[in-house]
Amino acid sequence: MWFNILKISVDIMPQELRNHIKKEGGKVYQIGGAVRDEFLGKVSKDLDLIITGIDIDDLQVILGEYGSVNLVGRNYGVLKFRPTGLTGEPIDISVPRIEVSTGEGHKDFEVRLGRGITLEQEQLRRDFWMNAIAKDIDTGELIDIEGKGQLDIKNKLISVINPKAFDDDPLRMLRAIQFAARFDFEIEPKTMQEIKKNAKKITTVSPTRFQEEFRKMFEKANKPTVGVDLLIETGIMPLILSKGKSNPLMDKLDKKAFPTFLALLAEDYGEAAGETIQTLMKVSKVDTKAIQAVVDFQKIPFTNISIIQFLKDRANLDYVIQHIDALLKAQGKGALSDKLKDMKGGGMPTKRNELAVSGRDLLDVGLKGRQIGEAIEYLMGVAVNSKNEKEHLINEAKREFGISKMSWEDLLWR
Numbered sequence: 001m002w003f004n005i006l007k008i009s010v011d012i013m014p015q016e017l018r019n020h021i022k023k024e025g026g027k028v029y030q031i032g033g034a035v036r037d038e039f040l041g042k043v044s045k046d047l048d049l050i051i052t053g054i055d056i057d058d059l060q061v062i063l064g065e066y067g068s069v070n071l072v073g074r075n076y077g078v079l080k081f082r083p084t085g086l087t088g089e090p091i092d093i094s095v096p097r098i099e100v101s102t103g104e105g106h107k108d109f110e111v112r113l114g115r116g117i118t119l120e121q122e123q124l125r126r127d128f129w130m131n132a133i134a135k136d137i138d139t140g141e142l143i144d145i146e147g148k149g150q151l152d153i154k155n156k157l158i159s160v161i162n163p164k165a166f167d168d169d170p171l172r173m174l175r176a177i178q179f180a181a182r183f184d185f186e187i188e189p190k191t192m193q194e195i196k197k198n199a200k201k202i203t204t205v206s207p208t209r210f211q212e213e214f215r216k217m218f219e220k221a222n223k224p225t226v227g228v229d230l231l232i233e234t235g236i237m238p239l240i241l242s243k244g245k246s247n248p249l250m251d252k253l254d255k256k257a258f259p260t261f262l263a264l265l266a267e268d269y270g271e272a273a274g275e276t277i278q279t280l281m282k283v284s285k286v287d288t289k290a291i292q293a294v295v296d297f298q299k300i301p302f303t304n305i306s307i308i309q310f311l312k313d314r315a316n317l318d319y320v321i322q323h324i325d326a327l328l329k330a331q332g333k334g335a336l337s338d339k340l341k342d343m344k345g346g347g348m349p350t351k352r353n354e355l356a357v358s359g360r361d362l363l364d365v366g367l368k369g370r371q372i373g374e375a376i377e378y379l380m381g382v383a384v385n386s387k388n389e390k391e392h393l394i395n396e397a398k399r400e401f402g403i404s405k406m407s408w409e410d411l412l413w414r
Contacts, residue, residue, distance in 0.1 A: 181227030257326035
């Protein structure tokens with residue numbers, strides 16, 4: 001069971017470094033997601049190492065002898081360490097800490113570090129029992145307070161460690177829900193009661209953390225609707241996205257289609273869906289446009305001309321089409337990208353620059369200014385419904401806009 005953890009830990013913490021830490025009175029443990037995931041039979045990318053018995057200043061000096069140390073998380077007891085000779089992202093190595101609440105917000109707390117803070121204190125400050133199991137990387141011994149973490153994993157339950165956990169850190173409510181969706185676990189009754197009790201505090205969570213937890217809920221869960229339904233049941237959804245709703249199609253989407261998932265979540269906002277999600281989660285401008293496009297697409301008929309009109313002037317067109325395709329696939333329908341290929345294969349224009357006439361051609365036959373734009377729009381419909389040939393389209397433009405007839409030869413020599 002422990003092969004993955006042991007292999008990674010040995011690479012990151014070679015024996016010489018571990019001996020140095022022991023000499024200074026320290027002990028190295030693996031804790032958190034990787035330990036939990038091993039019990040679940042999952043491969044984890046997490047490597048949460050914690051070292052007890054050493055102050056962070058001393059740990060910084062020790063680690064510096066064996067690699068590079070980044071101090072970006074030092075105030076929270078975290079050092080980013082990259083051993084000499086290893087490439088890739090640095091590893092978070094921390095000392096035990098306790099957090100003392102100073103207010104109602106997600107960031108309203110004071111961090112206390114020190115050699116005297118124990119592993120048990122570190123475990124008890126964590127969110128759920130399943131995330132508090134530690135393992136001594138030297139002996140393989142499991143440290144699981146009263147066996148609660150392993151029992152919850154066995155019973156597929158999410159139990160909060162401290163009843164005040166959601167009051168101290170409202171983000172944990174979202175974590176409980178996304179874990180339930182990811183692992184197909186149930187939130188035990190008392191924990192659910194505490195979430196409902198503290199639901200109003202969810203508004204203190206930052207937009208970037210909303211995006212992170214929603215993304216995990218969608219990308220890592222077999223049924224993201226489990227999480228969405230829990231958000232509604234707990235009263236959290238109405239507080240952050242009043243019109244947010246669940247949709248069975250969410251469970252059928254490709255895991256690369258996060259914007260499509262968000263579009264289904266917020267589709268009742270109509271023309272404001274993209275902006276609403278952007279405000280809540282600070283998604284990128286590209287994703288905001290894709291979200292809105294997916295919402296808008298569901299309102300148009302699936303006809304050639306409607307599709308062309310819909311796609312007109314949209315930025316990042318390939319990305320938009322990719323997420324509309326994800327929706328159509330979930331609906332069991334043919335892809336928009338395939339339809340566009342068929343249209344092009346049949347000689348139909350799918351955008352303006354594929355039309356057989358240009359604005360210059362229309363200027364040459366006497367159209368001016370605003371008329372040219374109107375004619376282009378009109379001729380797109382003509383080309384789709386009949387044929388995309390220059391002479392045919394020029395004659396149609398002249399007829400529609402009342403221009404005196406001119407022979408095709410005259411036009412060519414003008």
